[in-house]
Amino acid sequence: MHGWIILDKPLGLGSTQGVSAVKRALRAAGYGPKMRDMPKVGHGGTLDPLATGVLPIAVGEATKLAGRMLDSDKVYTFTIGFGVETDTLDLEGSPVATSDERPTRAGIEAILPRFTGPIAQVPPAYSALKVDGERAYDLARAGEAVTLASRNVTIHALSLETQDADSATLTAHVSKGTYIRSLARDIAQALGTVGHVTLLRRTKAGPFTLGSAISLDKLDEAAKARALEHLLLPLRAGLDDIPALSLTPDQAGLLRQGQVLAGAAAEDGQYFATLDAVPVALVEAQSGLVRVVRGFNL
Known part of the structure; x- marks a missing residue:
């Protein structure tokens, strides 16, 4: 299970408590040591307990992008x-x-x-x-x-x-x-x-808005119904601000081994590298060379 669950964090809940709530939901949905393996979980930007609103929760390989989310712009x-x-x-x-x-x-x-x-x-x-x-x-x-x-x-x-x-x-x-x-x-x-400040509400964090945020009640309901996957946004959703880079199988293999691609037809900048829509890595292209910034084990 890899991607993003966007919480509409309620008043009084800390960011780490939001992470704990998602972990509990994953266990309730059957993700755990006795059933399916529990994926890693982390948040993408602290919100004070007295603040409400968009709290991105990274699940599985999306946790590798949580730091990038911390660096993103916010709207309050x-x-x-x-x-x-x-x-x-x-x-x-x-x-x-x-x-x-x-x-x-x-x-x-x-x-x-x-x-x-x-x-x-x-x-x-x-x-x-x-x-x-x-x-x-x-x-x-x-x-x-x-x-x-x-x-x-x-x-x-x-x-x-x-x-x-x-x-x-x-x-x-x-x-x-x-x-x-x-x-x-x-x-x-x-x-x-x-x-x-008497009221503080985050309405956007990076690419995520309140439109994709869910309440804790909805999270619990989905967990009980074993339907958390329906709430999960794809890993790609955290990288909507950068273009995709399609790879050949050979190129994907090299990147997965941490090697540098030479002669890539890509302008300088970051890309979301994929093989047949499967995420391979967040990469940086510079002077025709493509290097892995974050690799994904998918």
Whole structure:
């Protein structure tokens, strides 16, 4: 069993718990040590427990592409609650600053171009980043001061959806490494107030959208019916942004042995190499040479 199960992660569930839910479903459907072999399972992009939405779960050989998914762009819808900043920058934390100032819709729209394009942001103290070998959130929870370096990220698009007296909902298309909680904090401060994230929903991760996402209930129903295969997106679905490269049997054999193909008729770039629609490898072509980036055992 190889491919992707896209969860619509519910509120309160961690990303590793999402992986565990898929593993339980696989066992219930007969994939396990006493029946069919249990495939590897991993997620393609962490979501905080207080966030919901698209969580790609890689199954089998798709786990070899999970790292590539981590590097992909994401799209989020999020709500900023104005007037209170918390230590975690979301609903889970304790207030650390307050303000009576509330922005207007015109004020919010005017400030958004400042946060579009390449920007520098300081990650939240409550994050999984490491400081001297320790997770920042562990240090913060222990009451230690956490200082994280600014990092460069890209906000490809940022738009205001709705706004009322105390909050605003926005949609952001962002590069890897972007913290929406930091973005919300910085937008609020630029508007002369403070704020925190009250709602966060990921609507797209790499090529995957909510249109292909399923609930945990649907996952469980499919597992009980031994029909998980019907929910599984093909391994190729994680590589929709790159072209396919058809191979001859001899070429496929060489790549499966880790050898380099010479004289390939392919422009420079990455390709999804297949033999009669069977995935062989993710490859990189350069100057007529094709090298394996990730090989698939199918």
